[in-house]
Amino acid sequence: MNEATLNSLQPGECGVVENITTTDSKLKMRLLELGLIKGTTIELIRFAPLGDPIEIKIRGYRLSIRKVEAESIVLQRNK
Amino acid sequence: MMIDNHKLKSKNIAIIGNPNSGKTTLFNALTGLRQKVGNYPGVTVEKKEGKIIFGDGTESNLLDLPGTYSLSANSPDEKIATDVLLGKIAETPLCDTVICVIDASNLERNLYLLSQIIDQQFPVVVALNMIDVAEREGININVKELSKNLGVPVIPTIASKKNGIKELLSALQSTLSISTTARSWTLPEKIKFKHEELTSLLVANENRNDCAAYFEAQTLLSTPRSIDSFHGTYSTEFLTHLKKDHETLDALGIDRFSVFVESRYQWIKDVCDRCVSIRPKIGQLSISDKIDTIVTHKVWGYIIFFSVMAIIFQTIFAWANLPMELIGKGFDWLGSQVGHIIPPGDLHDLVVNGAIGGVGAVVTFLPQILLLFLFLGLLEDTGYMARAAFIMDRLMGKVGLHGKSFIPLLSSFACAIPGIMATRTIESPKDRLVTMLVAPLISCSARMPVYALMIATFIPNESVLGIFSLAGFVLVAMYLLGLFTALLMAFIFKKFLLKGNSPAFIMELPPYRMPSLKNTMLHMWERSRIFLKRAGTIILGVSIVLWFLATYPKIESGTPSEKLAHSFVGQVGHFIEPTLTPLGFDWKIGIGIVSSLLQREVFVSTMGTIYNMENGTDNTLSLRAQIQQEVDPATGLPKFTALTAICLMVYYVLAMQCLSTIAVMRRETNGWKWPIFQFAYMTVLAYVGTFITYRVGLWFIS
Numbered sequence: 121m122n123e124a125t126l127n128s129l130q131p132g133e134c135g136v137v138e139n140i141t142t143t144d145s146k147l148k149m150r151l152l153e154l155g156l157i158k159g160t161t162i163e164l165i166r167f168a169p170l171g172d173p174i175e176i177k178i179r180g181y182r183l184s185i186r187k188v189e190a191e192s193i194v195l196q197r198n199k
Numbered sequence: 200m201m202i203d204n205h206k207l208k209s210k211n212i213a214i215i216g217n218p219n220s221g222k223t224t225l226f227n228a229l230t231g232l233r234q235k236v237g238n239y240p241g242v243t244v245e246k247k248e249g250k251i252i253f254g255d256g257t258e259s260n261l262l263d264l265p266g267t268y269s270l271s272a273n274s275p276d277e278k279i280a281t282d283v284l285l286g287k288i289a290e291t292p293l294c295d296t297v298i299c300v301i302d303a304s305n306l307e308r309n310l311y312l313l314s315q316i317i318d319q320q321f322p323v324v325v326a327l328n329m330i331d332v333a334e335r336e337g338i339n340i341n342v343k344e345l346s347k348n349l350g351v352p353v354i355p356t357i358a359s360k361k362n363g364i365k366e367l368l369s370a371l372q373s374t375l376s377i378s379t380t381a382r383s384w385t386l387p388e389k390i391k392f393k394h395e396e397l398t399s400l401l402v403a404n405e406n407r408n409d410c411a412a413y414f415e416a417q418t419l420l421s422t423p424r425s426i427d428s429f430h431g432t433y434s435t436e437f438l439t440h441l442k443k444d445h446e447t448l449d450a451l452g453i454d455r456f457s458v459f460v461e462s463r464y465q466w467i468k469d470v471c472d473r474c475v476s477i478r479p480k481i482g483q484l485s486i487s488d489k490i491d492t493i494v495t496h497k498v499w500g501y502i503i504f505f506s507v508m509a510i511i512f513q514t515i516f517a518w519a520n521l522p523m524e525l526i527g528k529g530f531d532w533l534g535s536q537v538g539h540i541i542p543p544g545d546l547h548d549l550v551v552n553g554a555i556g557g558v559g560a561v562v563t564f565l566p567q568i569l570l571l572f573l574f575l576g577l578l579e580d581t582g583y584m585a586r587a588a589f590i591m592d593r594l595m596g597k598v599g600l601h602g603k604s605f606i607p608l609l610s611s612f613a614c615a616i617p618g619i620m621a622t623r624t625i626e627s628p629k630d631r632l633v634t635m636l637v638a639p640l641i642s643c644s645a646r647m648p649v650y651a652l653m654i655a656t657f658i659p660n661e662s663v664l665g666i667f668s669l670a671g672f673v674l675v676a677m678y679l680l681g682l683f684t685a686l687l688m689a690f691i692f693k694k695f696l697l698k699g700n701s702p703a704f705i706m707e708l709p710p711y712r713m714p715s716l717k718n719t720m721l722h723m724w725e726r727s728r729i730f731l732k733r734a735g736t737i738i739l740g741v742s743i744v745l746w747f748l749a750t751y752p753k754i755e756s757g758t759p760s761e762k763l764a765h766s767f768v769g770q771v772g773h774f775i776e777p778t779l780t781p782l783g784f785d786w787k788i789g790i791g792i793v794s795s796l797l798q799r800e801v802f803v804s805t806m807g808t809i810y811n812m813e814n815g816t817d818n819t820l821s822l823r824a825q826i827q828q829e830v831d832p833a834t835g836l837p838k839f840t841a842l843t844a845i846c847l848m849v850y851y852v853l854a855m856q857c858l859s860t861i862a863v864m865r866r867e868t869n870g871w872k873w874p875i876f877q878f879a880y881m882t883v884l885a886y887v888g889t890f891i892t893y894r895v896g897l898w899f900i901s
Binding site: 144145146147148149150151152153154155157158166168169170171172173175179180181182183184185186188189 | 268269273305306307308311338423456457461491495496497500501588589590592596703704705706707708710
């Protein structure tokens with residue numbers, strides 16, 4: 121088991137969505153509808169020049185989210 | 200025959216799709232210039248409609264819905280899209296057919312929206328757009344198979360090249376006779392049963408129609424809210440049933456909240472597995488990636504960002520000069536031609552000095568406004584706007600705002616009204632309000648005429664550091680002053696007035712695209728039409744009224760200057776002069792400020808009218824020259840100096856001189872409280888800011 125939150129990945133690293141832990145149901149619904157459901161592979165592309173937000177790749181497209189939100193996305197790290 | 204035609208004419212088609220799916224390009228390709236822009240009643244979401252003309256000459260209305268990722272209505276834009284589809288909006292008829300635009304290179308996420316639209320049981324035609332981009336990326340889609348799996352017609356299109364438009368039109372015509380499409384995604388057995396049961400309960404006991412019940416049952420089964428909070432909305436019997444459902448599903452270990460989304464994506468995966476083959480690319484960075492490594496670079500990113508801003512404003516100033524002079528000369532010529540026809544007298548004065556002079560002074564700035572919208576359109580269409588938000592989010596976070604606030608603020612460079620309207624993508628009400636409150640501080644295009652007149656008249660044409668002209672430098676300084684004041688005020692409001700956590704920042708970074716010339720041109724055409732319409736109505740009206748106020752009451756003898764001083768306008772100007780003296784302004788500027796309370800650019804036409812009046816009709820000097828040459832009778836020195844010009848610009852940077860913005864604020868905040876507050880704080884800010892500038896300037900000079 122190699123669990124990690126999305127914000128702890130390094131650029132170029134991938135992980136598979138396990139769970140979204142946020143209690144904000146609107147945010148969770150938005151993330152789910154954008155395709156971040158259990159089993160989806162996420163690649164961290166880069167951090168913004170000032171360290172926040174981050175750019176991720178899912179289902180072939182790019183999304184930008186802040187670290188705070190990325191903290192609530194739990195992944196299985198791919199090696 | 201007549202009746203048939205009429206029937207077909209009244210067909211309503213809606214076009215919907217994800218943001219960045221090429222929806223607008225397709226809309227433009229389908230309708231051409233047959234478009235009109237309005238608003239939905241009660242809200243300020245832009246309503247764009249057009250006409251489709253089919254091969255056989257029949258017509259349909261095409262409604263462009265706001266871009267949305269789903270029908271769950273997270274933001275006001277998405278709510279409009281959903282409500283239109285559900286027929287909940289007044290004066291907007293229910294659609295007969297829906298065109299769903301799907302980005303072929305981003306199939307999975309785009310199909311999510313489609314699955315929700317199919318659920319609404321509309322006849323749907325899918326425009327599988329940007330099929331060329333998908334192929335270039337190695338994504339091969341079997342269109343026939345996809346159409347069979349989705350149960351709807353799928354037409355591959357390349358909207359930017361008008362490929363597939365004919366096929367789309369004929370598919371639309373044959374779809375107008377199709378009724379509905381079957382829903383084809385499925386839930387896991389246990390929850391499926393509960394969902395069906397609840398749907399029929401809603402139909403039987405709560406008077407819902409099939410379609411509404413279907414969605415309501417989903418919402419009710421997935422809701423994280425406690426059942427008790429629904430008391431009063433549903434019968435007790437129904438709620439008891441729902442509670443039992445929740446308990447059963449929770450006990451089975453089913454995640455009620457995500458199961459609906461997951462099931463849709465499972466269906467999408469199955470469809471894609473059958474219809475899509477992907478040729479993997481190995482270790483090759485796409486062009487988009489290569490650009491991104493530079494554009495989001497720690498150093499280069501910001502250098503590029505600020506260079507882009509500087510180049511835009513420099514270009515607006517330099518390129519617009521020639522066409523501006525031509526328009527100015529055109530109006531002069533028009534004035535002199537009309538002047539020959541009408542005999543000298545009051546009517547002659549009214550038409551030549553009041554109407555033509557006033558409107559001409561404002562229309563002269565059309566080239567600059569066109570260029571500004573050209574650049575904003577290009578930033579948006581190429582995808583750079585999202586990168587700007589990406590690299591600026593941290594800074595926006597520092598003042599307590601959202602990276603998304605950056606786009607409304609950036610749009611406010613064109614006009615605060617689209618800027619304020621663009622805040623609708625911000626989900627937190629407090630952040631949204633703060634962004635709206637500070638948006639009018641960003642220098643909009645209506646300030647440009649004021650800046651341009653002042654700079655051209657008083658700032659010497661020297662160069663700074665060899666590359667930038669002093670004029671361009673001053674202009675950039677004014678824009679930066681507005682930007683930084685906006686950020687400072689946002690920080691203060693967020694800290695003291697509207698405290699609250701920053702909400703989620705979730706934004707798509709679309710691939711870079713070549714901007715479409717047609718889209719940009721249509722956008723510029725739309726905006727310039729609105730600008731010219733205002734010039735033809737409000738500004739013409741104000742110019743004429745002003746001419747009257749500046750002409751009457753008349754005195755028989757005296758110089759033109761004495762006559763002006765004796766008029767209503769002169770009296771008001773003199774009356775408020777004491778409050779303006781500390782700012783270094785005289786009564787003529789006072790008239791300009793008062794008359795431009797409704798609209799900033801009126802200042803320029805007012806000055807045009809006043810100076811034409813004062814110096815008589817037969818003068819041939821331009822407004823610039825007249826202002827430059829005016830001498831203060833007390834000192835014998837030029838009345839206006841570069842300092843006056845800078846003070847006046849600072850005043851216009853900070854002051855809320857725009858009736859339309861106030862009106863939009865009232866609509867958006869649903870009351871007078873915030874627009875009044877906004878007007879008050881900005882006026883105080885402008886007065887204090889100008890006072891400080893004037894005092895510091897005087898101290899420097901002496």
